[in-house]
Amino acid sequence: MMRFWLLVYLLMSCVSVQAALFGNESNIKGDCNVVVQDSNGVTVNPTCINLPEKAVQALESYLNEFLGDAKQHQRELKRYDKLMSLQESEISQLHQQIEEWVKRFHNLKKELSSIEAIGQISQELLDEALLALDSGDLDKAGQLLDELIAQLDEEEFEQEQQQRAKIYYSRALVHEQQYELLKALPLYQKAYRYAPDNIEYAGNYAKLLQEQNQFKPAARIYETILDELQILASEDDAYLGELATTQNNLGTLYAQTTRYELAEQHFKAALDTYEQLAKPQAFLPDVATTQNNLGNLYSDTTRYELAKQHFKQALDTRQQLAKINPQAFLPDVANTQNNLGNLYKNITRYELAEQYYKKALETRQKLAKQNPQAFLPDVAMTQNNLGILYKSTTRYELAEQHFKEALDTYEQLAKINPQAFLSYVAQTQNNLGTLYAQTTRYELAEQHFKEALETYEQLAKINPQAFNDEVADTLGKLAVFYFEQEKSTQAVEYAQQAIDLYRPLAKSYPQVYGDRFAASVGLMLAERQIPNDLCAVLADVIETVQNKEWKQFFVEKNNELCTEN
Numbered sequence: 001m002m003r004f005w006l007l008v009y010l011l012m013s014c015v016s017v018q019a020a021l022f023g024n025e026s027n028i029k030g031d032c033n034v035v036v037q038d039s040n041g042v043t044v045n046p047t048c049i050n051l052p053e054k055a056v057q058a059l060e061s062y063l064n065e066f067l068g069d070a071k072q073h074q075r076e077l078k079r080y081d082k083l084m085s086l087q088e089s090e091i092s093q094l095h096q097q098i099e100e101w102v103k104r105f106h107n108l109k110k111e112l113s114s115i116e117a118i119g120q121i122s123q124e125l126l127d128e129a130l131l132a133l134d135s136g137d138l139d140k141a142g143q144l145l146d147e148l149i150a151q152l153d154e155e156e157f158e159q160e161q162q163q164r165a166k167i168y169y170s171r172a173l174v175h176e177q178q179y180e181l182l183k184a185l186p187l188y189q190k191a192y193r194y195a196p197d198n199i200e201y202a203g204n205y206a207k208l209l210q211e212q213n214q215f216k217p218a219a220r221i222y223e224t225i226l227d228e229l230q231i232l233a234s235e236d237d238a239y240l241g242e243l244a245t246t247q248n249n250l251g252t253l254y255a256q257t258t259r260y261e262l263a264e265q266h267f268k269a270a271l272d273t274y275e276q277l278a279k280p281q282a283f284l285p286d287v288a289t290t291q292n293n294l295g296n297l298y299s300d301t302t303r304y305e306l307a308k309q310h311f312k313q314a315l316d317t318r319q320q321l322a323k324i325n326p327q328a329f330l331p332d333v334a335n336t337q338n339n340l341g342n343l344y345k346n347i348t349r350y351e352l353a354e355q356y357y358k359k360a361l362e363t364r365q366k367l368a369k370q371n372p373q374a375f376l377p378d379v380a381m382t383q384n385n386l387g388i389l390y391k392s393t394t395r396y397e398l399a400e401q402h403f404k405e406a407l408d409t410y411e412q413l414a415k416i417n418p419q420a421f422l423s424y425v426a427q428t429q430n431n432l433g434t435l436y437a438q439t440t441r442y443e444l445a446e447q448h449f450k451e452a453l454e455t456y457e458q459l460a461k462i463n464p465q466a467f468n469d470e471v472a473d474t475l476g477k478l479a480v481f482y483f484e485q486e487k488s489t490q491a492v493e494y495a496q497q498a499i500d501l502y503r504p505l506a507k508s509y510p511q512v513y514g515d516r517f518a519a520s521v522g523l524m525l526a527e528r529q530i531p532n533d534l535c536a537v538l539a540d541v542i543e544t545v546q547n548k549e550w551k552q553f554f555v556e557k558n559n560e561l562c563t564e565n
Contacts, residue, residue: 101177107200108173109133115166122151129170138177145171156441165195172204181208182463199225199242209250213465215257215509222250241283244273248290255293258511260301267294269504269529285329292336301345311340331378334363338382357386363389373413377421384428391435403432423470426455430474437481449478469513472501476516479523488527495524499531506544514544519552525557535562 018148112130125148132140148167172187188205195201202225209218226246233239247270254263271290277283298307315336322329337360344353361382368375382408390399407428414421433448453474460467475498482491498520506517520543524531531537538558545551 009424054349104177108170109178111166111170111173115163115170124150138174142171142174143176165191165198165201166211168194168202179209184208185212199228203246210249210253215253219250219253222246222253226250238534240273240277244270244277244286247273248293251293255297255300257509258350260297263297264294267297284317284321286327288314288321288332291317292339295339299339299346304343304347307343311336311343330363332554334360334378337363338385341385345392350389350393353389354386357382361386372477376409377413377424380406380424384431387431391438396435399435403428403435407432422455422459423467426452426470426474429455429478433477437484442485445481449474449481453478468501469505472498472505472516475501476520479520483523483527492524492527492529495520496531499524499537503537503540507540510544511546515550517541518545518547518550522550538562
């Protein structure tokens with residue numbers, strides 16, 4: 001029985017690492033030609049994007065921070081934390097970041113211009129905020145909006161509620177322009193509360209909730225938006241693009257929470273909608289993205305022939321697009337090559353897996369030569385994947401080489417932007433820990449597991465919603481490690497900590513965390529130790545565990561240990 005639970009926990013740990021490294025791609029779309037790359041770095045062409053000169057300077061400042069310019073490290077970008085584990089292609093598409101930044105800027109200006117001076121809403125402050133925005137001074141614009149919010153009257157007339165919503169939404173957009181997402185979230189919530197029928201407000205709020213792993217409220221809002229958009233799109237084709245985007249976002253959310261039937265339903269609906277829109281070619285990138293998302297879904301649910309079909313369709317489309325605009329679409333080509341590598345690894349077609357990983361690595365290394373800060377993370381990602389492949393095929397020296405190269409890259413990037421890359425550092429430390437444990441280099445294994453745990457714990461202090469699961473997974477790895485070393489005291493200590501973290505996660509998302517929670521409890525029982533609050537814990541395990549055999553085991557344990565005679 002002890003060996004059974006050890007194997008169970010090892011399996012769960014392996015799954016969690018792969019899920020973190022090979023996450024589903026989200027809705028990445030479109031082309032933006034405002035980034036110019038040359039030997040001196042990255043600049044922005046203001047005539048292309050119709051921004052005031054000082055606003056362009058503000059955008060350039062954020063881009064330079066993002067790119068790691070030595071003169072621009074005063075602030076840390078906060079957008080790229082846990083999200084990057086699920087959206088590896090986003091960092092390799094600077095054009096997308098600029099496109100979103102510019103869109104939010106114009107939305108912000110439109111919102112501010114539409115606010116009416118009613119009651120305590122001061123026209124003078126509104127005018128000053130607009131002037132600050134035009135000058136690119138986001139800090140001042142945000143401060144002025146804070147003053148407006150502070151002045152709002154407690155009375156909430158219907159007309160004034162709309163104005164309140166506009167102010168809260170505008171302030172949230174300013175925070176998002178400055179990549180202060182956790183500050184934007186409660187303001188989006190207030191805007192949605194005062195104007196629940198506004199699709200734009202609801203969509204931005206749901207998207208940010210999803211990015212922060214708050215899946216249940218995000219799903220509720222998306223479903224509400226979807227119902228409204230389906231009605232609107234049936235009357236006006238102009239809403240088809242928004243409809244498809246919402247369908248795709250819902251598909252991604254349900255895939256993240258392992259509700260695969262719903263995910264498939266929404267991805268297919270999005271693909272059908274995008275294919276209607278693809279006739280003028282503008283939506284072909286969206287078609288490819290949705291095909292790629294379906295490929296990931298079918299791969300996750302072991303429907304490998306369907307996965308291969310959709311990945312190859314996505315790859316073909318992206319390769320065609322890359323011939324026209326390599327800067328915009330070569331990252332997508334590499335992403336799908338990487339996904340095909342994952343697929344072939346999963347079905348033990350290791351030669352083909354290695355072939356596609358190497359193609360992805362080659363593409364990403366070429367991109368990294370032109371723009372190291374933008375594409376080195378993708379290089380490291382593929383090196384990590386190759387490390388996992390070589391470890392799976394017992395080519396341990398090659399595995400160690402690739403893991404070390406990936407770790408070195410991530411550590412360098414984390415010095416520049418810790419919020420973005422510390423989670424990658426920890427992932428790779430975990431992978432090295434597993435490799436060293438597998439090859440009986442126990443001191444090195446323990447060192448890397450503990451370094452990973454320390455990193456994740458630091459991240460979880462800032463954003464527990466995003467990183468508590470990673471802390472729990474690493475605690476589980478340490479529990480297994482000490483279990484194998486027959487160090488019972490340490491194994492039990494780390495298993496109990498994992499239980500404490502997994503328990504609330506399993507209650508909220510049983511399909512994702514139920515079996516991991518059960519494996520933690522099973523490991524303690526294998527050590528003949530009693531978890532804290534045993535009977536309540538067993539009741540929660542029985543409620544959340546997904547594996548039927550495990551459930552039967554815990555039912556029997558519950559009857560044995562907790563049922564009164």
